[in-house]
Every structure is written in C-alpha cells, then in structure tokens.
Amino acid sequence: MSRPATFLPPPGARAYSLRTARGAFAVVDAPVADGVEPRGVALLLPGFTGSKEDFNPLHVPLAERGYRTVAVDGRGQFESDGPESDESAYAQEELARDVLAQAEALGQPVHLLGHSLGGQISRAAVLLDHTPFLSFTLMASGPAQISPSQQQRVKLLRDALAVMGMAQVWDAIQAMETPEETETPRLDGGLDDRDDLRRRWMGTKPAQLLATGRQLCTEPDRVAELAAVPLPFHVLSGAQDDTWPLPLLDDMALRLNARRTVVEGAEHSPNTDRPLATAHALAGFWDGVTERD
DSSP states (O other): OOOOOOOSSOTTOOOEEEEEETTTEEEEEEETTTOOOOEEEEEOOOOOTGGGGGGGHHHHHHHTTEEEEEEETTTTSTSSSSSSSSSGGOHHHHHHHHHHHHHHTSSSOOEEEEHHHHHHHHHHHHHHHTTEEEEEESSOSSSSSHHHHHHHHHHHHHHHHHHHHHHHHHHHHHSSSHHHHHHOBBBTTSSSOOHHHHHHHHSSHHHHHHHHHHHHHOOOOOOOHHHOOOOOOOOOSSSOSSSSSSHHHHHHHHTOOOEEEEEEEESHHHHHHHHHHHHHHHHHHHHHHHHOO
C-alpha cells in the first residue's frame, strides 16, 4: 500500500464531499497557489488499498506550477461510501462511470491521472468517453494484469477476507511486515501515526477490495483500444516496480506514443517516494498539452 507522509491536507487544500450525479465522493481539493496563473485542473485516482491522501505530497508543488489538483477516494475507498458486501457495485465499468461523473462535477475538462489500480479504472473511463479529459497519465499502472508475485499477494488477501474481518486482516498484515515497513517516514522527520493507516484500512469496504483485487489479476491488455483515443498520454513510473516490470511499461508507452518518465529513486509509488520530481514531470507534461491546445 502507498504510505502518505501525512494524512493532513496540505496548506490551502480543502477536504470535502464532491457531489456528483453518481453520489458523493471524498476529495482533497488543492487550489492554484496565490499569485500563480491557473493552467488547469487535474483529477487524481489512487491505487489498490490506497486513498486520496497518497497524493498529498504532490498538491503544493503542482499548485505552484498553476494546477488545481483534486484527489479522490473512489467508491468504497476510505472516506467514500459504498456497499460492504455487494461486489457488483465495484465492477470496473461502474467505477469508470464514477470517474466520468467526478470529472463532470468539476465543471471543466481535466487532466486525468490514475495510480496503479486507479490507472486501469481511469483507462476504462477514457474508453467509455474521452471528452471530459485533456490528457491521461498512467502512473505505475501497466497494460494488463499485475505480475505473478503480486497476484499471489492479492490472492492471499482475498482468501483472508473470505474468512476474517477487516480488523483481523489488518493485524495479520502488520504481523507479517518488517520493522522498516511498519515505520513510515514523515516530512517532519517523525513517524506517521499508524492509526491513520489503520483508519484508512477499516474505512475501505471489503467488497471493494475483493472486486478490484480480482480485476488486477485478470485485467486484459487494452492498450490498442486506448491508443485509438485522441488524447495525449503519459506513462510515469519509478525506476523499480515489481507490480508491472519496467519493460512492460516501456513497451506500453511506445504503443501509446506516450511521453515516458522514469523517476529515479522511486518504486511503485513515485508520488510518495519522490514527490518533487514526480510533480515536475507531471506539470511539464500538462504544460505541453496546454501550450499545444
């Protein structure tokens, strides 16, 4: 899971429920920095077991480049409501239509970014209707199903959820982690409050994890379909990724005729591993789209 340095919204950002035609979604909405000319709006979707807080480190540097950023909890993620046990509510098309509704509620075309699972949900939204979007960035999100090793981890999680409650699964996950994994660095040099991570886990609906975990393990390659969509694409990742190995991401970028960015020193979550370099790459891509239009 991504481990945000803090669950507190950055200065100037606002946490609220974005009301859409498909219900309300919890967001962190960060405006453009004072004195900076607005250049656009970006909608940011988190990955599996993640949340809107995963993008907290990106808000300020992107605001300073002129971008309002809206990070969202998808249906059944953390602070966005959803059914506890009805997996059909989390079918990929349902989640994709939620993304279209979120973009519509923002009231203008947006730059779309999806991290990991969020990238595949975003791809499904773009394939349904690309018109609400100015560009599409796949961040650490690959062409098809996740790697065999990650499929095994998801299977273990799904098996555990079938026989245990969320609190029991959380305790089991913590027992298996190394000390380094359980200590999450904060920007102020301290450690993140584990209660925040547990609260996020407990807020996520089991049916959402079961349904989206299955999707990650069975997702087909839809790159050819996506390449036919008239949008600028960006494939961004860390320099290492065991969820989708880099050669797969490199090849996907070629097939999409996409900009390719590799963030050195980052792994599967460049947004939290190297936020300044990630924000610089994102803003550079979006600036080019804006200038071209």
